Amino acid sequence: MIKHGIIGLALAGALTASHANAQDELPVLSPSEVIKPADPADAKGLRFGYTTMDLLNPYFIEVARGMEDRAKELGIELTVHDGKSDAAAQISAAENFIANKMDAIILAPIAPEAMEPLVDQAHEAGITVINSPQRIVNADAWYSVAEYEYGRFIGDLAGKYITDELGGEASVAVLTFPEVPSLIARGNGIKDGLAEFAPNAKIVAEQSALTPDRGATAAETILQAHPEARVFVGVNDAGVLGAYEVIKGMGLPVEEFALFGLDATEEAVKHIKEGGMYKATVDITPYKVGENTIDLAVSVIKNGPIKGLIKFDMSAVTQD
Secondary structure, three states, rough: OEEEOOOOHHHHHHOOOOOOOOOOOOOEEHHHHHOOOHHHHOOOOOOOOEEOOOOOOHHHHHHHHHHHHHHHOOOOEEEEOOOOHHHHHHHHHHHHHHHOOOOEEEOOOOOHHHHHHHHHHHOOOOEEEEEEEOOOOOOOEEEEEHHHHHHHHHHHHHHHHHHOOOOOOOEEEEEEEEOOOOHHHHHHHHHHHHHHHOOOEEEEEEEEEOOHHHHHHHHHHHHOOOOOOOOOEEEOOOHHHHHHHHHHHHHOHHHHHHOOEEOOOOHHHHHHHHOOOOEEEEEEOOHHHHHHHHHHHHHHHHHHHOOOEEOHHHHEEOOO
């Protein structure tokens, strides 16, 4: 049976968020506070451009699907660009959106700081810029996850599993993605959760993996160097899903493995329902995030910028 455990939004007011290179404190807002369904009369005929990190990542596939469906409902023309994990390609796409005089540009940046000059150019052209998930400091609204808290959530779940089911000891591999600075905090949250709830577990490897192919490569490398590794915890489901396929394909005793991811992608949830080695993920409702992002862009065009982190809701998805 799948169990969803909602984190109380009452915590939001006590949390702050920071840019990778800035220590400014921001208010943390609930989506229900600031994102309301857009009036079709305000939305019809608008033109939005969205450049995403990588559509090989199931999370971004769902976000884009939610955006497309909501844009269609509201009569908005939406252009989706696949960044394919290439920061230069994203910059080029943003430049094209500016040249095409979009009403709003929505950025899921690979290199947030590289996007800052383009946000200034967009503003000079009268274009609204929405930013999700990695922060661009001069965007008009930032809709994202509290990165450390997000990583800590799955790190806690993995640590508790190791203590409750594995006697408190395990060789752990952590799949991270330090190429995106904000994901460093997510990885730190994972490691802190493991340290608190499974202090005798040993992290034997840490590899960069944000897509299934990179997760597969990372798992192969890790298991060759550390064949004793039995717990994999990742900064997203996509990388962990790649590891899942490799472990199955290697003919290893899958009942000895425990995998933990983030994003609650459809495939990850399916594996959790099956009751196998994929033990848990955390749902941030990517399809709903996509829908909300469209409504948020319409609101900011009409009412102006929003200061603060509009924080994704989170809930656990486990086998319990």
